[in-house]
Amino acid sequence: MTVAAKRASRAAGRASRPRRTRPPRDAEYLLRLYVAGHTAKSLAALANLRRICEEHLAGRYQLEVVDLLENPALARGDQILALPALVRQLPPPVKKIIGDFSSAERVLVGLDLRPVARGGAR
């Protein structure tokens, strides 16, 4: 085995360890954003989220926006308490992120797009 091959396999192994809990790179993302009315906070959250998704999940995500003022009964299903809230329906497991998503780093951690150990998010 060549040195280059060894290095490549080591790099692959290192990368694959956190990837075991993470969805595959090409997984489809089904995201649901819960907001309450068209407040400044919910608009900011939506804008932030769209930007992050376009950047990291371009072409392989669906974003559904639920306005709880229109459908309050839906809050119960996903145990929504704090708003704005993003629920990752797919890929499993279900993940929840709350906030206005001003911190892209935390959103990526929450969506399992960036491993917690790397990237210095924490």
Next chain:
Amino acid sequence: MPLPLARYLLRVPARQPRRTSRRRSIPQIGKAPTGIDGFDQITGGGLPCGRTTLVCGGAGCGKTLFGIQFLVNGAVKHGEAGVFVAFEETAEELGRNVGSLGFDLAGLVGKQLLAIDYIKVDRAEIEEAGEYDLEGLFVRLGHAIDSIGARRVVIDSLEALFSGFANEALLRAELRRLFGWLKDRGLTSVITGEQGDGALTRYGLEEYVSDCVISLDNRVADQVATRRLRIVKYRGAAHGSDEYPFLIDEHGFSVLPVTSLGLDYAVSSERVSTGLAELDAMFDGGGFYRGSSVLVSGTAGTGKSSLAAQFADARCRRGERVLYFALEESRSQVVRNMRSIGLDLEVWQRRKLLHIQAARPTVFGLEMHLVTMHKAVDQFRPHAVVIDPISSLISSGNAHEVKSMLVRLFDYLKTKQITCLVTSLSAGSGNEDTEIGISSLIDTWIQVRDLEFASERTRGLYLVKSRGMGHSNQVREFLITSRGISILPVVIGDAGVVTGSARATSASQLEDAARVRERDAARRQRELERKRGAIEAQIAAMRLQLEAEEDDSRAVDAAVHDREQRTADQHAALSHNRNRPRSPNGRRS
């Protein structure tokens, strides 16, 4: 016109015929009845309507149950729908937990009178990315409230939020907003909170709730747990400020107010017999007043229980129902012991006139005793109640607690016009002081005591007091025989009233004296007889003598008369002879 001006300045509305409508316009805090026994009494109607109430206390003190009962009673009794927001238990768990208390949560949910929203807070599942608020909680709450038109809200327990979110400052701001929101919507709400160290709640929820704070407590003293409730604050309304014992039994939550009944019960002038004619006679001839409280106190073995049983027997004889709380003996022991003094309580039990409820005082706390007694009274509806003895209740509480319990019990019985006879063991001989210091609660107090005299013990009975009637001040000796209690008549010896064998001695002395007196009288009689005989004999003799003298006298008279007669005859003869012609011989014839 000085008066209207003063009224104007003081903003006093002028007296007008339509005063009631004006009065109605003065805003007052409405009350939302909780339907919890006793609680509505001490708060003057319930929780503040349209406000938030904090119910705090340690684990297992009944916070959740208080909330559930508030909602269930509101729905069932007052037709007010309610929302229960559960942070700790799911709707199914809650339903099962309170099912044993007879609350049908699922049924109420089906009738649109109750909505249960279980909110799961798990910090591990949630990633925080930027600013957020708890609008979701408001949305869910608002939705639940609107879906059934709720007037009541219970949130149990809001403090779960503190473990779910990292940003405490935001959380506090949101809680403040939540309380304001609840108030704005005019919802009567109950928030529960776990007790904290040195504070009412762990996260200081009391800062946000300014209208009503209720503290629940479950304290253990001498291995007996007692639940207590205290109204820490109730803005804008008078309320009882004491700690009230409460209990949770098969009917749920009930608070026992000490003073809720007040002193405004009606009284009866009807007398009820004590069971002993002689004792009745000591009470102005009538016995106790119906509905009064009677205390029989005394040292051990002075016959307190016997007097109590005699009273119970007398009531049953009159066809009245008697409830007998035996705190030291079992039911059959009471029956057996009283049979030995000629009282057959078994008969009355069979005829459902007597119910003996036996329970050791230590079997549960005082409040439980009080409530079981309340319940027994409610079910059996007796005319008279006997508690034998109350002094043993001390073992399940201190004197003050026992006293407050008895105040409540007596008040309760008095409102129902139930005559109550209690016995109490007093410590020292002849000690006119009950251990519990309840003498002031008692209308009629009979003291039984040992009378020691001439190395002999006899039982004595006297009346310490009897409110509202004349009563004897004598100490009466009584005997407990196989045919019941008998109060002996008063015997007065050389040195006052005598008892026991002195009574017997005194009686025999009196007999002797009587015998002597009789003998003397007979002798005197005989002497008189003799004297009379002698005198009569003398009289007879004198009479004979008189007769003899009379005879003599008569004889002399006759002799004198004869002689006089003869003399007269002789004179006549002589004169005759002298006047006659002479015969030839010259002699007169």
